[in-house]
Amino acid sequence: MYRLLAAVAASLILIFLVLPLVAVFTSLQWTQVVVNLYDPLVFSAMRLSLVTSIISVAASVLLGTPLAYILARGHFRGKRLVGALVELPMVLPPAVAGVALLLAFGRQGLVGRYLGFGLSFSTLAVILAQVFVAAPLYIRAARGSFTAVDLDLERVSLTLGVPPSRTFYRVTIPLSLPGLFGGMIMTWARAMGEFGATIMFAGNLQGVTRTLPLAIYTAMQSDFSAAMVMSALMIIVSVAVLLLARGVLRHPEWGEGSVAEH
């Protein structure tokens, strides 16, 4: 009896999760797809999304890796507070992130006021919004992977006379790689999907700030078929990202990393 109930519940939620995605593809007419992919609206949104999300991931990795390492290995007062603050944007509603970014970097904002100009309405604003919501995912994953690296291995390297910086690059980084990669992929996916903070902080202009999610939203109001094609595109990208992430984490040499399940 309980097994039956569990099976029913499990199938219900499974159908609920998959059905809307299937609906996007069953409603598509494939002739529309070809027409819309050459539509400058779709094309420029796709390009903008790719460029900004890749820059956002790069920024998250460059600036986030040191912080993740400090959080994993450092001992200092307020470490728990810093750790919590870094993860805060992950749980914030995107609209709150948008308001917060405006109040900080808008023309009348905390920082914008002193800059003398606002960052809003620019491609840079799109990247800032993406880094704000997505970098915490990378930092969290990187911190987890650094923590999981066996300290003894680092100690061996150090006692063999390898300098700390070299030890970091030759021991710590390679051992954390699957987790770092996993974090990058999740960060990239989150950056690609960023909508709320972008439309509030960066605005909505084709080729400048109109990323794929904003283009879908805009197309919903006039050209529904374009919205469907772009949604289908994003679903395909998401599936590819998911498969890539799984593939990377299952890599035989890297094994099933303990951070892989983050």
Place this chain on the structure above:
Amino acid sequence: MVLAASSLTEPFEQLAEEFERRYPHVRVRLNFAGTQQLRVLLEQGLPADVVATANALHMRALGHRGLVSQPELFARNRLVLVVLRGNPAGIGGLADLTRPHRLVLAASSVPAGGYARQVLSNLEAYFGQDFSESVLKNLVSEESNVKSVLMKVVMGEADAGFVYATDVVAVSDDSLIVVPIPTPANVTADYYIARVAAEANQALARDFIDFVLSPEGREVLSSYGFE
């Protein structure tokens, strides 16, 4: 359930309140969005009783699909330019709009956005042939409804934007300068209200529309600047 254009927010909230006072057993649920969004919602089968749009075009399109019955003209509106007081670009009036600044408009599919572009090309009679084109070079964002155009200027993010005259009646903010548009160049926004054809509360929907069209309803609308 009443679907109404964003620009109708304030008067419709008051109208709903007064309607509920007359029909104590009725709860009016209001849903405001850009008219083009309302149209998509209805086309996708959202159940609603009454819809009020900010132009005739979208209402006609709904009518052609048999989604609404008997649209009626119930209000008129005009456009104004709102300018951020003391804006860094030094924009003070319509003629300044060709100078570099941050201009925000509603998207072309939004009625207010369509009207704004119409006004810009009408203004070429005053400011010369390429006025519209050089103004639109300063466009930094296309908003999804007229209220967010106003918000971008009120918050000081944008220097100027085109909104309805009625939108600025609703906010009394001295950070804004309201610049009227010469009548010959201005457009008239026609507001239509109609019953949604598929709904169940036909009689109640009729009552609500009658109330909006009644002298009391018109008084509420005109107190918010509608003609």
